Amino acid sequence: MSQSLPLDQLVAACHWIGEKGWAPATGGNMSVRRDEHVCLLSESGKDKGTLTRDDFIEVDIATSQSLSGRKPSAETGLHTMIYRLFPEAGAVLHTHTVNSTVLSRVEQGAALLLHGYEMQKSLSGQHTHLDTLAIPVFDNSQDIAALASEIEDYAARFPLRYGFLLRGHGLTCWGRDVSEARRHLEGLEFLFECERQRRLLEKA
Ligand SMILES: CSCCC(=O)C(=O)COP(=O)(O)O
């Protein structure tokens, strides 16, 4: 059986994300790397749970410019930043879930620390619940270029793996391919739900 193409895998991932309710009201954006220079990014303003192959736009990774007249995601600069920072990154998924939106506001520190969860091992290279996983949290901004620059500066000084949270906005995560990006998204969302519940129960 022939293996589906990365874009087909990404479209299936978008439908899965939509079914999960993780991209409500046109929120979220998704992309896949085509090669060293170009990625395919979801078109801005569309319902991401019902995207088709035709809803993805070729974008130059170096300049973040669309190679056609159509408007790619408002957050294009964050996707291209990830592809420039991490040559091994093959797919980027951005979602607006309740957990990522609320936890990123409750967490006042520079990172959401996850510790003691077996499902930390769902993330590539993680082998024990005894380690502490730090998912950085950045203040939300409508200035995507400035936000990308802030995150690039962070990545120059600290390890940046799996994803980052935008405070009161959502999660952007990535993987070597669509399958790994999906696993990282699902694993992080599970961990966020656990952490949100833990904080609620420990306050009770
Ligand atoms: C109502 S969604 C606000 C924009 C956003 O945060 C998002 O993730 C979707 O923007 P896009 O331009 O990619 O549709």
Ligand SMILES: [Zn+2]
């Ligand atoms: Zn968003």
